[in-house]
Amino acid sequence: MRDTFEPNRLRTMINIAFSCITAFIITFLAIPSIIKVAVIKNLFDEPGGRKAHKASVPTLGGLAIFAGVVFAFTFWSAGFNLQDTQYIIAALIVMFFIGIKDDIVELPAMKKLYGQIVAAVIIVLFANIRITGLYGIFGIDQVPYWFSLLFSMFTILLIINAFNLIDGVDGLAAGIGAIAAFTYGIYFYNYNEIALCILSFSLFSSLLAFLVYNFAPANIFMGDTGSLIIGLILSILTIKFIEMSFAPRPENFPFQSSPAMAVAILVLPLFDLLRVFIVRILNKRSPFQADRLHIHHLLLDMGLNHREVSITLYLVNIGFILVALALRSFGALALLFVISSLALILSLVPYYLKYQAGRSGAVSRSTK
Numbered sequence: 228m229r230d231t232f233e234p235n236r237l238r239t240m241i242n243i244a245f246s247c248i249t250a251f252i253i254t255f256l257a258i259p260s261i262i263k264v265a266v267i268k269n270l271f272d273e274p275g276g277r278k279a280h281k282a283s284v285p286t287l288g289g290l291a292i293f294a295g296v297v298f299a300f301t302f303w304s305a306g307f308n309l310q311d312t313q314y315i316i317a318a319l320i321v322m323f324f325i326g327i328k329d330d331i332v333e334l335p336a337m338k339k340l341y342g343q344i345v346a347a348v349i350i351v352l353f354a355n356i357r358i359t360g361l362y363g364i365f366g367i368d369q370v371p372y373w374f375s376l377l378f379s380m381f382t383i384l385l386i387i388n389a390f391n392l393i394d395g396v397d398g399l400a401a402g403i404g405a406i407a408a409f410t411y412g413i414y415f416y417n418y419n420e421i422a423l424c425i426l427s428f429s430l431f432s433s434l435l436a437f438l439v440y441n442f443a444p445a446n447i448f449m450g451d452t453g454s455l456i457i458g459l460i461l462s463i464l465t466i467k468f469i470e471m472s473f474a475p476r477p478e479n480f481p482f483q484s485s486p487a488m489a490v491a492i493l494v495l496p497l498f499d500l501l502r503v504f505i506v507r508i509l510n511k512r513s514p515f516q517a518d519r520l521h522i523h524h525l526l527l528d529m530g531l532n533h534r535e536v537s538i539t540l541y542l543v544n545i546g547f548i549l550v551a552l553a554l555r556s557f558g559a560l561a562l563l564f565v566i567s568s569l570a571l572i573l574s575l576v577p578y579y580l581k582y583q584a585g586r587s588g589a590v591s592r593s594t595k
Contacts, residue, residue, distance in 0.1 A: 239421050246303035246425045247432040254295035254436035261287050262440075262447050270331065272448050284445055286330050288437060289452025293323050295433035296460065300426050307422040314354035315426075315463060318346040322387075322459050326452030336515065339451070340384075346459055347383040351376055356466050358382060362486050362559050379466060386465060387458035389496035392503070394454040396523040397443035397533040400496075402541050404457040405434040407492050410548055411464045414471070423467055430460050443533035465489045484555055487562035491551035495522070495544045498570040525577035543573065 265271065265285030272286045297319060304312065325342035328334055351357045357379035360369045370378070394400035412427030434457070440446045449457075469485050490497065499522045504514040512518075519528070526536045547566060554562055 242303045242307075242421070243416070243425055243428055246299045246429045249303065250295040250299035250429040250432040251436045252295075253298055254291045254433040255439065257291035257294055258288060258437065258440050258447055261285070261290055265447070272450070284448050286448045286450040287327070287452065288441065288447040288449040289323075289326055289330070289454070289456055292433050292437055292449060292453045293319070293456050295436065296426075296429045296456070299429040299433070303429075304422040304425045307425070311354035311356055312422070314349050314356075318349040318354075318459060319456060321346045321349065322455045323452060326450065326455040330450035330452055339455075343384055343387050343455070344380070346387075347380040350383060350459075350463060351379045356463055358466055358469055362469070362484070382466065383459070383462040385497070385500070386462035386493065387455055389493070389500040390458035390461065391451065391454045392500055392521065393496040393523070394449065395521055396527070396536050397445040398438055398441050398537040399523055399540060400454055400457065401434045401438050401441050401449060402537055403495055403544055404461065405431050405438070406541060406544055406548075407461055408434065408464070410492050411461075411468055414468060415464075418471055420467070420471075423464065426460065427464055430457070443537065445533075461493065465493065484551075484557065484559040484562045487559050487566060488551050488555065490563060491547045491566050492544075494547045494566060494570055495540055498567075498574060502574050522574065522577065529577060 262285045265287055270286055271283040297316060301312065301316065321342055325334065325339055329339060357375050358370075359375050362368065390400055390404065393403060408427045408431040412424050412431060415421070415424035415427055437449065437453070441449065468489055471485055502522075503518075503520045506520055507514045507516060507518070519525075522540065523536050526539065527533075531539065547569070550569065551562060551566060554565060557565065
């Protein structure tokens with residue numbers, strides 16, 4: 228693999244670098260115009276209810292992310308072997324229109340789900356991007372074709388909705404998405420999967436440009452358009468990353484347990500979604516009922532501001548990636564257990580701190 232890669236290294240580096248520059252510039256320059264249109268057309272995300280922001284903020288930032296990523300990816304990945312490009316773009320367009328309509332007129336949850344299923348079908352059935360095995364987890368390597376289809380579509384829907392729900396604090400979804408995209412980009416580069424590397428770094432650079440306007444205090448939100456697109460792209464990258472388990476590894480870049488590593492990369496949105504659903508079910512409520520149980524809400528309730536919440540959760544996500552890298556030789560199941568245990572323990576910390584603060588308040592009131 229390395230022998231065919233070396234002669235093309237300069238061209239590869241140029242394409243990756245220019246994909247980053249292109250995605251950043253398009254996103255960065257598009258956002259002021261989008262903000263202007265949002266103000267003229269009164270397209271705001273209004274405060275109130277469980278929302279964390281206190282003022283009206285223009286939405287539709289996902290338009291700029293979509294434009295930056297799609298143009299940079301399709302332009303600079305030309306010539307590199309990725310036969311699924313047309314299907315990836317088709318699925319992204321489906322997500323784009325579902326998201327933009329929801330940001331403007333608010334779609335019912337089921338209609339959004341139908342759109343997500345259509346995108347997942349395009350990716351799994353037409354692009355044939357699917358999980359074909361579990362890499363030894365529970366003793367399972369290859370899985371039947373029908374299970375591969377269903378599990379892959381479930382994975383796509385899970386990641387899309389996890390990112391849709393984590394978008395509740397200025398800069399959080401964009402920052403977590405940028406961390407994941409950068410990590411995947413490094414891996415794909417070392418595996419000579421240059422088209423996927425360009426897709427990863429295009430998303431990373433577009434999100435960096437968006438963060439200039441979205442990091443607290445936010446001037447614009449990405450809306451469902453942005454979160455759905457980020458979730459879909461990262462689900463594609465995740466499946467491709469997991470499938471690298473069955474590809475020959477570069478000698479100077481060994482790693483194992485890619486399914487567990489993928490969980491570590493996306494640990495924050497995935498485990499937050501899982502924790503919130505479990506808590507709602509235990510409280511005998513619908514798992515889809517909106518509330519303030521997400522990790523960012525808990526941290527806000529503890530007194531942290533938007534910047535502090537986002538930076539804290541960035542560091543937590545990076546910490547999980549570093550732990551997974553350090554323990555990559557453990558094997559998929561053992562590493563998955565370690566990551567899950569750490570995620571469970573850390574998810575209980577806000578509850579413990581809130582409980583301790585409540586006890587301290589009760590004691591101080593009783594002594595007055």
